[in-house]
Amino acid sequence: MAGEVVYLLRVETTESDPFAEALRAAGYRPFVLPVLSVVWCNTEQLRAVLARSEAYGGLIFTSPRAVEAVRRLGSLPEAWRRRPVYVVGPRTAAAAQALGLQPRGEAAGSGRELARLILQAPRPERPLLFLCGARRRDELPALLRAAAFPLEELVVYDTRPSVPELPAEVPDWVVFFSPSGLEAARRLPIARERVRVAAIGPTTAAALQQEGWPVAAVARTPTPEGLLAAMQEATNLS
Structure with a gap:
């Protein structure tokens, strides 16, 4: 009205x-x-893992704030642009695209939906790096780990x-x-x-x-x- x-x-x-x-x-x-x-967390640890792109099979973002944690560190190593990047929703996708990444999952409305999309993709030999908030929901990591899907998490912000x-x-x-x-x-x-x-x-x-x-x-x-x-x-x- x-x-x-x-x-x-x-x-x-x-x-x-x-x-x-x-x-x-x-x-x-x-x-x-x-x-x-927003309170940013584990900034130096984030910097260190992003410098080791060869150790990971791709990235997962479920919020624009997780992408912002990466953007705050400056330029992203070029190798990440060749890795799969999974996101929830169009705003997170737009934030990832602004970093030069090519995200998948824009239409996913939840972590559960994104997990299903990831499980349909070829299984990577190296773990996906899930950059998340301290209050993230359990749906996505629980579904991936139940399928023995390689995953590593890092909390990069809290609210x-x-x-x-x-x-x-x-x-x-x-x-x-x-x-x-x-x-x-x-x-x-x-x-x-x-x-x-x-x-x-x-x-x-x-x-x-x-x-x-x-x-x-x-x-x-x-x-x-x-x-x-x-x-x-x-x-x-x-």
Whole structure:
């Protein structure tokens, strides 16, 4: 419905938010709330493993922040551009492409879907390097290890809750972009029974439902278009 106020519970960023832009163009009034701050981890260890491209069969990224951890180190050794690179979602794919990589899995909406894609590819002789956050879900590594697929993980960032200044407008919608946003939401004066809740994907939706948040809309793809379509569909059904 035009004019509805939407809180987007996001990780802090200095860039414009494409989800807010898409919602604003559709007539909503979005507010980006930076409820999570990023802390970079294991920077020197990351630098060391990236210098040893010959030891790995490829890379896995499940978030743009993991790609950002690599970008912060400067130029990537050329050999990585010849390795398979697997990603979840178009934003992570775009971030990887900006590094000169050729990612696969843009259409994957979750770690589970990406794991299935990886398992269909030829098994590498060397482990894939999974660069992830400290709060990463178990789905992808569990599925790969269950299939005896060679994998090495390195945590390159963490997120910590922060309490942003809230706008005066009371929300009609609250959008969650990760399960870790739940911890931050507990600190905000949001009456869950008075708002409609949207999740960026099934993993986040499951975490919300487990904690008793009624989920009205789940994006079929983790994109601005996917979120907008899910919210509009939920509004039309109500």
